[in-house]
Amino acid sequence: MMQTPVNQIGGAHLPVLEGTFLEHAQARELEIRNAFSKSGMWRFEKVLGHGSYGLTTLLSDKDPLNLREPRQVVLKQPLIPDADVDDFVLEAEALQNLRGHAHIIQLIGYTANVRDFRQRGGILGRSLRRMRAALHNPPENVFRALGRNQGPVILLEYLQNGNLARIVNKVHDNRTALPSRVLWTWYHCLVSSCVAMTYRKEGPAGGPLEFEEPQNNGVHYRLMHNDIAPRNVMIGEREPLDRLLLIDFGMARQGPRGYERSAEKENLYAINEVMLMLINPRRMTNGEESLRPMPWNGMLTLASSVLDEKEVPHLDPQLRLLLSESFRCTSDRRPLDRPTLAETFERTRRGAQKQATAYPAVVRQHESDAGIRGIIQTLILDADDEWD
């Protein structure tokens, strides 16, 4: 029944006894399948993944009269309906506050308890709802279909290009290297998602998206994601290169007043680690310590995995410099003079604007638009692994 991809293993929270995640996830999956087998409006498609905390599944709009664009939504529920309700409430709150930011997954709908949508009104009521749904199928119909169950439900936009864990694995397995132009662009997306966590957007469901900009108005959201990792960064739909989105805000928390810069630093540090993994995934698997202090260019830095020009030969020197500064440390490994979020935003913005002609001849083909399209095709669009 369940075909959960391997990239779902992990997650730091353990509300469910370790070793029983799969058992709980399968029970939840069965419950959801049963609920949707009776729905005339939404179809259960597949399990997308599960962690220690929730089960994430894919649904599609049945659209019996073929009136709408094909529509798919992601359904997220706790592994145990009564556990983790607080995390779900906080996740939904954070997603609501961040809705409208371009580099954050978009919340479609949320309920604290689907039981509130339990259907009443007998056969006539149900028939009327079905007729209305044939014309217009709002997300509440998902909640209604699940109304005999219990617990919170989050509905999200669906992104079919997978997550960065898959890219890190493929870069590793194919023994390839991402072009610096791709790395700059993705770095800027990741930094933008950190900027998003500094201010609330509170956009309407289905509303327009706006690219994030550092704010200077003294107001700060102080949100810390607390679980930034390649598996929690999704690749966008239409322009895979231009849009990475942060998902999974189950562990996100707002810091206290006065914690503005610390919250920024925490998120930024985590995305800088993601960049190291994208650039040199081999370092993570060959047993070496990935963050080892190393003297380089007049500083001590933990970014040892991207410094060696033999190991990572064609990395843009400006990108290497930014990452080494972002991991600059004292001899006892404490952070030292690292670029701020605003500075990293500006430097990655400039980096992402560089054209292939700015790179040496030896890598120009690799950095060209055609070269990048080829890489995107191989790493993202070719469906040759179990994710799809």
Ligand SMILES: Nc1ncnc2c1ncn2[C@@H]1O[C@H](COP(=O)(O)OP(=O)(O)OP(=O)(O)O)[C@@H](O)[C@H]1O
């Ligand atoms: N909007 C989405 N579109 C497509 N796939 C998604 C989406 N949201 C989540 N997924 C997939 O489902 C997996 C699990 O989702 P999510 O991280 O939200 O749940 P979780 O239970 O908190 O997992 P974990 O504990 O591993 O972080 C993700 O790694 C991702 O691959």
